[in-house]
Amino acid sequence: MQPFTFHAPTRITFGADTASSAGEFVKELGGTRTLIVTDANLMKAGLLDKILSSFKDDGHFEPVIFSDVPADSDVPCVKQAAQLAIESRCDSLLAVGGGSVIDTAKVVNICLTYGGDLLDYQGLNNLPSRLHPLLCIPTTAGTGSEVSLVAMIKDHAEGKKLLFGSRLLAPDSAILDPALLLSLPPRLTAGTGLDALTHCLEALAAVSTSSSLTDSLSIEAMKMIFANLERATTDGANLEARSNMLVASTMAGLAFTNAGVGIVHAMAHATGGRYGTHHGITNAVFLPYGLDFNRMAIAPKYAYAARQLGITNSTDDAKGADELIRVVVSLIERCGLPSCLKDLGVPEFSEVDLEELAEQAITDPAIMFNPREASAEDIINIYKRAY
Amino acid sequence: MSVFGNSDELKNVMLTLWGRIKTDADMSEKLLRSRLLVQFRYRDPEGLLTVDASDGVELKLIWGRFDQKPVIEMAMKADIAHEFWMGRISVPVAILTGKMVSKGPTPKALALLPVIRPAFDFYPDVVHEVAGEGARK
Numbered sequence: 134m135q136p137f138t139f140h141a142p143t144r145i146t147f148g149a150d151t152a153s154s155a156g157e158f159v160k161e162l163g164g165t166r167t168l169i170v171t172d173a174n175l176m177k178a179g180l181l182d183k184i185l186s187s188f189k190d191d192g193h194f195e196p197v198i199f200s201d202v203p204a205d206s207d208v209p210c211v212k213q214a215a216q217l218a219i220e221s222r223c224d225s226l227l228a229v230g231g232g233s234v235i236d237t238a239k240v241v242n243i244c245l246t247y248g249g250d251l252l253d254y255q256g257l258n259n260l261p262s263r264l265h266p267l268l269c270i271p272t273t274a275g276t277g278s279e280v281s282l283v284a285m286i287k288d289h290a291e292g293k294k295l296l297f298g299s300r301l302l303a304p305d306s307a308i309l310d311p312a313l314l315l316s317l318p319p320r321l322t323a324g325t326g327l328d329a330l331t332h333c334l335e336a337l338a339a340v341s342t343s344s345s346l347t348d349s350l351s352i353e354a355m356k357m358i359f360a361n362l363e364r365a366t367t368d369g370a371n372l373e374a375r376s377n378m379l380v381a382s383t384m385a386g387l388a389f390t391n392a393g394v395g396i397v398h399a400m401a402h403a404t405g406g407r408y409g410t411h412h413g414i415t416n417a418v419f420l421p422y423g424l425d426f427n428r429m430a431i432a433p434k435y436a437y438a439a440r441q442l443g444i445t446n447s448t449d450d451a452k453g454a455d456e457l458i459r460v461v462v463s464l465i466e467r468c469g470l471p472s473c474l475k476d477l478g479v480p481e482f483s484e485v486d487l488e489e490l491a492e493q494a495i496t497d498p499a500i501m502f503n504p505r506e507a508s509a510e511d512i513i514n515i516y517k518r519a520y
Numbered sequence: 521m522s523v524f525g526n527s528d529e530l531k532n533v534m535l536t537l538w539g540r541i542k543t544d545a546d547m548s549e550k551l552l553r554s555r556l557l558v559q560f561r562y563r564d565p566e567g568l569l570t571v572d573a574s575d576g577v578e579l580k581l582i583w584g585r586f587d588q589k590p591v592i593e594m595a596m597k598a599d600i601a602h603e604f605w606m607g608r609i610s611v612p613v614a615i616l617t618g619k620m621v622s623k624g625p626t627p628k629a630l631a632l633l634p635v636i637r638p639a640f641d642f643y644p645d646v647v648h649e650v651a652g653e654g655a656r657k
């Protein structure tokens with residue numbers, strides 16, 4: 134067995150309506166004045182009402198609210214929120230939202246805790262000391278950022294995303310309240326669910342870094358996703374389907390943050406960085422191509438997953454891998470997600486676009502975990518086929 | 521005990537290794553094209569190596585204090601560097617187990633890997649020549 138390290142420092146609490154105890158959770162973490170990071174849509178939809186009143190009930194200082202996080206948050210947004218946190222003397226953070234909000238809160242915490250230039254902290258294992266307490270309440274079921282050790286923020290000056298990765302970046306606590314997801318529209322439900330499925334499949338495929346711990350989380354989360362994503366997408370009010378997706382997404386988060394992702398994420402990052410496409414939906418487009426690209430390197434692992442998922446009884450690895458890819462494609466179709474980049478709204482590529490995208494994908498940190506090495510030519514081929 | 525007896529031994533091995541990389545036409549051309557300024561910070565024993573390709577003309581190797589801010593900084597135990605060059609530890613594993621620290625834009629650090637990979641072939645000889653028979657491998 135190969136050596137591994139598994140980090141899961143986040144306390145995870147699941148239950149409908151658990152978010153209405155947020156104030157108590159922050160207090161337990163030692164927070165007295167809290168910056169709440171969220172976005173305007175969620176505020177308007179009333180998703181924060183119960184959370185805010187929990188702070189009043191608990192005799193806290195009034196929390197400070199930053200609700201200007203855009204989709205795919207960026208450096209100016211982080212700086213603005215950090216400024217507010219510093220001026221308000223906050224000592225703790227609460228993120229309520231999707232991956233964009235949670236990643237923003239993580240990087241704001243870096244600025245609040247250490248001060249100085251946030252660019253000095255980008256990189257991997259590059260944080261010097263413990264951060265302020267962070268509680269996360271995800272309102273999408275996909276990114277796993279509520280338990281992950283990474284955050285990505287757009288830097289418009291460089292036209293790329295800055296990566297921060299450290300075990301110190303894992304949130305202290307996560308509240309999984311499925312009631313908050315009832316308002317998530319079908320396309321985002323499906324897209325974020327496909328992000329979670331991609332986390333499972335890429336963590337499973339990361340043969341040099343995955344372990345029995347990450348494999349078991351990936352497989353169990355996939356079972357839950359296959360059984361519940363379509364239902365959560367078409368019947369958004371179904372609390373049971375939402376619950377399963379939310380927990381599966383956190384499990385997938387634990388798997389990928391300990392094993393890594395791969396070529397699908399690398400290509401989705403390059404594409405999203407350039408064309409502003411949604412992270413999960415972009416993963417959905419590339420996932421069948423990524424699975425197909427890797428199958429020659431790890432068909433036995435895919436076949437193992439297919440058998441565990443009850444998709445096949447066959448002991449033939451090639452057949453098992455085929456079956457796995459087939460059910461993934463079928464799920465993407467049934468959830469109404471686009472199957473090509475054109476339908477995702479990506480403009481036609483020039484040769485220069487393709488070269489630049491390939492260059493970005495082959496140097497994206499996600500690709501270092503991929504089981505099969507991909508050349509720029511391989512990536513360009515996938516771009517052309519996926520268009 | 522470390523593979524390297526002391527900082528001088530580490531210095532000699534790393535400067536010899538990078539000296540060979542510099543004289544390899546293909547590797548040095550690619551490094552110069554990247555215009556990167558990379559710093560390797562070692563501990564147990566200590567050492568600081570800066571590889572400066574920023575002018576795109578000459579690859580400069582500086583051991584010890586260097587006043588400019590590097591684009592990328594990689595920090596690790598000297599033994600991890602040795603394992604890396606011997607091809608016995610992969611970067612993803614070293615990152616996930618916390619054995620390597622990379623500061624700065626990670627894609628730039630990763631772009632460096634395929635460029636310097638050919639040096640894996642001659643690193644064992646460098647250790648052998650410089651650190652001698654006594655070097656524990």
Ligand SMILES: NC(=O)c1ccc[n+]([C@@H]2O[C@H](COP(=O)([O-])OP(=O)(O)OC[C@H]3O[C@@H](n4cnc5c(N)ncnc54)[C@H](O)[C@@H]3O)[C@@H](O)[C@H]2O)c1
Nearest residue numbers: 174204205231232233272273276278281283284316317412
């Ligand atoms: N750090 C990590 O581990 C990690 C992993 C994967 C993705 N990400 C990042 O996460 C981001 C994507 O996050 P996301 O997919 O959660 O989407 P998102 O956070 O960008 O949100 C997308 C939209 O959904 C809306 N929304 C969120 N929850 C809602 C709800 N319950 N009801 C109605 N509307 C709701 C938001 O207002 C927003 O307009 C990307 O920036 C990606 O890079 C991070």
Ligand SMILES: [Fe+2]
Nearest residue numbers: 276328332398
């Ligand atoms: Fe993702």
